[in-house]
Amino acid sequence: MLASAQTSWFILRTCISERLTYRADFAFATLVRFLPIVTQVFLWSAVYAGNETQRLNGYTYRNMVAYALLVMVGRAFSSMPGLAAGIARDVRDGTIKKYLTQPVDMLAYLFWARVAHKLVYYVVATGPFVLVFYLCRGYFEQTPDLITIAAFAYALALAFLIGFLMECLIGFISFWFLEVSSLIFIFMMINYFLSGHMVPLDWLPGLFQRWPAVQEIARQTMTCLPFQYLAYVPASILLGKLQGHDLAWQLAVGTGWVVLLLAANRLVFNRGVRRYSAFGG
Amino acid sequence: MIAVDVRNLCKTYRVFRKQEGLWPSIKGLFHREHQPVHAVAGVSFQIERGEMVAFLGPNGAGKTTTLKLLAGLIYPTSGVATVLGYVPWQREIAYRRRFALVMGQKNQLWWDLPAQESFRLHKEIYRIDPTDFERRLDELTTLLEVKKLVGQPVRELSLGERMRMELIAALLHRPDVLLLDEPTIGLDVVSQRKVQDFLKQYQQEQRLTVLLTSHYMKDVQALCQRAIIINEGEIKHDGPLAQIVDRFSKFKVIELQFAGESLPGELDRFGEVFDVSFPRAKIRVPRNQVPEILSALLSAFPLEDVGVHDRPLEEAIAEMFTSTRATAPEPAAAVIP
Numbered sequence: 112m113l114a115s116a117q118t119s120w121f122i123l124r125t126c127i128s129e130r131l132t133y134r135a136d137f138a139f140a141t142l143v144r145f146l147p148i149v150t151q152v153f154l155w156s157a158v159y160a161g162n163e164t165q166r167l168n169g170y171t172y173r174n175m176v177a178y179a180l181l182v183m184v185g186r187a188f189s190s191m192p193g194l195a196a197g198i199a200r201d202v203r204d205g206t207i208k209k210y211l212t213q214p215v216d217m218l219a220y221l222f223w224a225r226v227a228h229k230l231v232y233y234v235v236a237t238g239p240f241v242l243v244f245y246l247c248r249g250y251f252e253q254t255p256d257l258i259t260i261a262a263f264a265y266a267l268a269l270a271f272l273i274g275f276l277m278e279c280l281i282g283f284i285s286f287w288f289l290e291v292s293s294l295i296f297i298f299m300m301i302n303y304f305l306s307g308h309m310v311p312l313d314w315l316p317g318l319f320q321r322w323p324a325v326q327e328i329a330r331q332t333m334t335c336l337p338f339q340y341l342a343y344v345p346a347s348i349l350l351g352k353l354q355g356h357d358l359a360w361q362l363a364v365g366t367g368w369v370v371l372l373l374a375a376n377r378l379v380f381n382r383g384v385r386r387y388s389a390f391g392g
Numbered sequence: 393m394i395a396v397d398v399r400n401l402c403k404t405y406r407v408f409r410k411q412e413g414l415w416p417s418i419k420g421l422f423h424r425e426h427q428p429v430h431a432v433a434g435v436s437f438q439i440e441r442g443e444m445v446a447f448l449g450p451n452g453a454g455k456t457t458t459l460k461l462l463a464g465l466i467y468p469t470s471g472v473a474t475v476l477g478y479v480p481w482q483r484e485i486a487y488r489r490r491f492a493l494v495m496g497q498k499n500q501l502w503w504d505l506p507a508q509e510s511f512r513l514h515k516e517i518y519r520i521d522p523t524d525f526e527r528r529l530d531e532l533t534t535l536l537e538v539k540k541l542v543g544q545p546v547r548e549l550s551l552g553e554r555m556r557m558e559l560i561a562a563l564l565h566r567p568d569v570l571l572l573d574e575p576t577i578g579l580d581v582v583s584q585r586k587v588q589d590f591l592k593q594y595q596q597e598q599r600l601t602v603l604l605t606s607h608y609m610k611d612v613q614a615l616c617q618r619a620i621i622i623n624e625g626e627i628k629h630d631g632p633l634a635q636i637v638d639r640f641s642k643f644k645v646i647e648l649q650f651a652g653e654s655l656p657g658e659l660d661r662f663g664e665v666f667d668v669s670f671p672r673a674k675i676r677v678p679r680n681q682v683p684e685i686l687s688a689l690l691s692a693f694p695l696e697d698v699g700v701h702d703r704p705l706e707e708a709i710a711e712m713f714t715s716t717r718a719t720a721p722e723p724a725a726a727v728i729p
Contacts, residue, residue, distance in 0.1 A: 114519055121512065121516035121517075125510075128509060129502055132505070133504075205495075208463075208495070208500075209500040211465055211483065212463050212464065212492075213518075215517050384483075387465070387466060389466045
């Protein structure tokens, strides 16, 4: 157990060293990610046409900007740039052999590599995050209590785990189909809608308001899927839209998704390795 | 004691067969034709512990597929194999701690980090005792002459230096079995020699079991006593390396140094003349006619020096592969005057 923790620590340490190699590129990529929030503020300002008291689907202009800011935080945990494509590339060019021949669990290795990736990102991004939230503090209507903050932190951990496991699952599909870039594109598109990245999820069933039965099915489906944990759930918790029993249930379901996705990853990986043809010499 | 035991191992791939052109490409969207490729077809061999065996064959013969099977990277279609008592494709952690696979040009070191950091990671992954690790790292870096380079990012090393670092990474955990696939591919003569010398010394000291594939016969001749030759997925020869030339080469080479002013004519009466550079010339002659041809040459020309050589190993092996693919024409009998 201790030896395993020490191995994980070394993987983490080595991955951090590697992430810090190209400092300028990394810092630039991190800072550029803050630009979309500026466009979000202008976009919602135009949608609400300066009327701060108007409510759209239960959200005021200030709620919407606060939501967009919190989605940015959620995405900082759940987005996994290059993970699925990287696994597919490793399968295609044979680099994956190092995970298969060394006494190491590939999923755990990828996990610690991604933790390192995120940690370095947070170190660089913390300053800009604090500045943005300080400048935008007026958009938040209430100060969250300790339970809400704890639930938010747990939801961010779920966002990271679910995002990681979903991307790995897509990456492992490359054992069957060597090229998964279209699959990744479809996943990103669905993710954009169903994670609440584009608009809050409680807006989407409104698209089907002419057909109440469809609207109800859409609402039920969205609340069952794991995508909502990638952005919508953490943001809703801190905005106070999920509380009490609903909050506990939502977090429990999220935990269930982690277990389910982990089992699915193990299954797909084990079957994929059986199919593997060890390309690339 | 047997370290590697392979019996009737088969691996068949299903390969997409695409015809040339646009229309077959469009048709391929709806219906694809596949054909089986028997990469390894009923291969059997045993390797004793501490033995270093060359695994030879042309490209696509099934060498690397066999190594991948023994490394547990792929599953066989049929047959059995055990390495150190483990079934490789069950990929038990205990087995993975006891073997290493080095594939030339395939990097397992971190590209952007100094090799030192990859080595330390290996120490943790393989749970190597810290004192043992330091001692082994010192020993291996000294033997391979890369001590000063371990702190340099891998991407800044030459191919030869990188290969030596790969070997260190593969040997740090003291594996019992080493699977080496083209360890000297693309290396210059100096680096090739260093890797060869190291492997020879290390294997003898550690009694390591090694299965080596290489297209460089100098590697094979320097390192191995025994060779397994595979072609089209089947074993064609398993025995002492020295037997290969005797068994498969139908020719010998007579090297002549003439005493006269110019190269005499009609040399091609004796065999196939090649590599002519006055006063020297080489003649390829059928093995069973060497005494007669040599005697005829000595009586026909004034000679300063004569030598009879076996053909180089690579030529003998190439001849063997050619003769198994197509029915090679028998060499024309030389006309002995």
